Amino acid sequence: MARQRAFDRDTALHSAVLAFWRHGYEATSVAELTAAMGIRPPSLYAAFGDKRRLFEEALGLYQETYGAFTARALAEEPTGRQAIERVLREAATEFSAPEHPPGCMVVSAGVNCGPESAEVQELLRRQRERTKAAIQARFDDDAAAGRLPPGTDTAALATYYAAVLQGMSNQARDGASPEALTELAALAMRAWPATAAA
Amino acid sequence: MARQRAFDRDTALHSAVLAFWRHGYEATSVAELTAAMGIRPPSLYAAFGDKRRLFEEALGLYQETYGAFTARALAEEPTGRQAIERVLREAATEFSAPEHPPGCMVVSAGVNCGPESAEVQELLRRQRERTKAAIQARFDDDAAAGRLPPGTDTAALATYYAAVLQGMSNQARDGASPEALTELAALAMRAWPATAAA
DNA sequence: GTTCTTCTGTATCGATCACTACAGAAAGAG
DNA sequence: CTCTTTCTGTAGTGATCGATACAGAAGAAC
Numbered sequence: 001m002a003r004q005r006a007f008d009r010d011t012a013l014h015s016a017v018l019a020f021w022r023h024g025y026e027a028t029s030v031a032e033l034t035a036a037m038g039i040r041p042p043s044l045y046a047a048f049g050d051k052r053r054l055f056e057e058a059l060g061l062y063q064e065t066y067g068a069f070t071a072r073a074l075a076e077e078p079t080g081r082q083a084i085e086r087v088l089r090e091a092a093t094e095f096s097a098p099e100h101p102p103g104c105m106v107v108s109a110g111v112n113c114g115p116e117s118a119e120v121q122e123l124l125r126r127q128r129e130r131t132k133a134a135i136q137a138r139f140d141d142d143a144a145a146g147r148l149p150p151g152t153d154t155a156a157l158a159t160y161y162a163a164v165l166q167g168m169s170n171q172a173r174d175g176a177s178p179e180a181l182t183e184l185a186a187l188a189m190r191a192w193p194a195t196a197a198a
Numbered sequence: 199m200a201r202q203r204a205f206d207r208d209t210a211l212h213s214a215v216l217a218f219w220r221h222g223y224e225a226t227s228v229a230e231l232t233a234a235m236g237i238r239p240p241s242l243y244a245a246f247g248d249k250r251r252l253f254e255e256a257l258g259l260y261q262e263t264y265g266a267f268t269a270r271a272l273a274e275e276p277t278g279r280q281a282i283e284r285v286l287r288e289a290a291t292e293f294s295a296p297e298h299p300p301g302c303m304v305v306s307a308g309v310n311c312g313p314e315s316a317e318v319q320e321l322l323r324r325q326r327e328r329t330k331a332a333i334q335a336r337f338d339d340d341a342a343a344g345r346l347p348p349g350t351d352t353a354a355l356a357t358y359y360a361a362v363l364q365g366m367s368n369q370a371r372d373g374a375s376p377e378a379l380t381e382l383a384a385l386a387m388r389a390w391p392a393t394a395a396a
Numbered sequence: 397g398t399t400c401t402t403c404t405g406t407a408t409c410g411a412t413c414a415c416t417a418c419a420g421a422a423a424g425a426g
Numbered sequence: 427c428t429c430t431t432t433c434t435g436t437a438g439t440g441a442t443c444g445a446t447a448c449a450g451a452a453g454a455a456c
Contacts, residue, residue, distance in 0.1 A: 002401035003452040024310025026225055030444055040405055041445070047403095051444065107368065111309035112222025114230075125372055156381040159369060163382055166368040167361030170305065174323055176357065183354040184361055190389040200431035201422040228414055238435055239415070245433095249414065 009047055012037040016048075017058045017066075022101040024109045025055050025120045055109075055120060059127070062105050069094055070131060079147055080138035084161050085189050087135075091165055092181035095172035103169035106131070132162040149193050157193070164188040207245055210235040214246075215256045215264075220299040222307045223253050223318045253307075253318060257325070260303045267292055268329060277345055278336035282359050283387055285333075289363055290379035293370035301367035304329070330360040347391050355391070362386040 019028050019036045030051055034041055048054040063071075069090045077083035095103050110117070110124040136158035142148045168181050176184075217226050217234045228249055232239055246252040261269075267288045275281035293301050308315070308322040334356035340346045366379055374382075 001454050003403045003454090005403065006452090023312050027310045027312040029312075029442080031442080042406095042447095043404065045445065108309050111306050111371075112225045112311065114221050114225040114227075128372060153381065156378065156385065159374065159378055160382045160385040163362065163365030163369050165365070167363070167365030170364040170368075171357060171361050173309075174326060180354065180357055183351065184358045187354065187358040187389045191385045199424055201424090201433045203433065204422090227412080229412080240417095240436095241434065243415070 005043075005047065007037075007039050007043065012039060012047070013054075013057055013061055016054055017062050017105070018100060020055055020058050020109055021062065021066075021105040024112065026113045026117055052117075052120060056123065059105070059109075059123065063127070066094065066100060067104065067106060071134065074134050074138055077138075079145075080135075080140075080142040081147065081192055083138045084135060085185075088161070088164065088168070088185035088188060089182065091168055092185050093178050095169055096176060096178045096181055102175075103173040104165070107166045107169040108173060128162070128166075131165075132158050135161055147195065149195055152193050160191065161188070203241075203245065205235070205237050205241065210237060210242075210245070211252075211255055211259055214252055215260050215303070216298060218253055218256050218307055219260065219264075219303040222310065224311045224315055250315075250318060254321065257303070257307075257321065261325070264292065264298060265302065265304060269332070272332050272336055275336075277343075278333075278338075278340035279345065279390055281336045282333060283383075286359070286362065286366070286383035286386060287380065289366055290383050291376050293367055294374060294376045294379055300373075301371040302363070305364050305367040306371060326360070326364075329363075330356050333359055345393065347393055350391055358389065359386070 015036045015038070016033055019033055022028075023032075030041060030044065033051070033054070034044055037044065039047075044054065048057060070087050073086040073090060074083045077086055091104075106124055106127050110121045113121050136154050139148065139152075139154035139157050143152055143154055148154070164185075168176075168184060171184065172181060213234045213236070214231055217231055220226075221230070228239060228242065231249070231252070232242055235242065237245075242252065246255060268285050271284040271288060272281045275284055289302075304322055304325050308319045311319050334352050337346065337350075337352035337355050341350055341352055346352070362383075366374075366382060369382065370379060
């Protein structure tokens with residue numbers, strides 16, 4: 001029927017992920033995006049709508065790839081404690097891997113945005129809250145199974161570990177090594193409430 | 199001799215602190231700054247040089263006022279443990295105080311900057327490292343005095359608490375209450391190494 | 397081949413960016 | 427008063443922002 005796209009949409013989207021991850025939403029210009037994606041502005045707008053919708057798609061791809069280790073650990077580990085311990089341990093490696101920008105895109109890509117990108121900030125904030133809620137859900141399982149002391153505030157515990165993850169992302173952006181982040185993760189696990197019986 | 203300035207320089211600088219604190223360095227435009235400071239661009243440039251130097255001065259004022267609680271706690275408390283415990287406790291209140299933007303300006307004002315503001319990012323990064331080093335120095339005192347188990351990695355401990363502080367700043371920016379942050383701080387203190395003798 | 401549709405590249409839109417030229421106004425020196 | 431100096435407001439600099447108008451090119455239907 002018509003002319004077909006001359007570039008691979010998924011490859012271009014992946015390049016956009018890396019660009020947004022490195023400099024954040026606002027600081028990544030369309031000119032920088034088109035250069036990274038190897039296309040011209042009209043192709044970008046035809047394929048992705050506008051900069052905001054491109055970011056939304058990029059964030060989705062990030063979650064399914066680089067950021068998927070969190071959901072995987074939370075789903076696969078038998079206990080909340082083992083789940084969060086694995087999340088922190090894998091984050092230490094992922095956040096400082098040299099193959100891609102440091103830290104976590106969900107944590108850092110929307111920090112310094114003006115009011116005109118309030119939608120994007122809100123999108124990221126909701127994602128951070130979803131992660132925190134998923135962590136707390138596993139802790140609630142532990143509490144229900146008696147693996148946490150009676151009366152443990154699982155919401156506060158989830159907030160604590162969410163903050164540690166965000167702090168690890170910041171440290172990685174400041175150049176922390178995988179080893180330093182792994183030590184950090186191990187220290188953070190010492191805050192886990194002691195159970196009376198094993 | 200000559201016409202004198204029609205605005206109060208310190209008051210204007212304080213307004214600049216709040217503007218930079220809220221939206222970060224790059225996302226705060228000169229137009230927004232002049233509006234917040236109640237002056238016109240030529241007055242800003244005559245009094246402060248340019249946007250970057252205004253930010254440097256604003257950061258200095260922030261450190262002497264809103265951000266001074268950290269240095270104060272580290273200087274005044276008798277032990278490293280008491281110092282970091284007070285830093286976290288006061289940060290819980292300061293980061294979520296309704297009188298000013300949430301979180302810590304040193305943590306959040308330079309996150310999403312492009313390469314053209316590398317100097318500002320580096321300025322903030324160095325400040326974060328100074329704070330981490332100041333924390334570790336107090337931990338080293340504790341280690342030398344036998345208040346920490348032999349062989350304790352004080353650098354890793356300082357990295358951990360620096361990350362917790364940054365995570366608390368992020369949580370505050372996401373709307374965490376002073377109470378939630380205080381609970382977070384208390385949990386973070388549970389990672390403190392147990393000493394064999396008291 | 398012709399037609400239709402969609403993509404691509406050039407070149408540009410108005411708006412905003414950090415920043416400043418310029419002229420008038422204000423205040424002390426004489 | 428005049429002179430000198432510095433500040434203030436208006437207005438506008440070139441550059442870049444996100445986003446597009448337009449025309450030509452590409453490919454399938456016929």
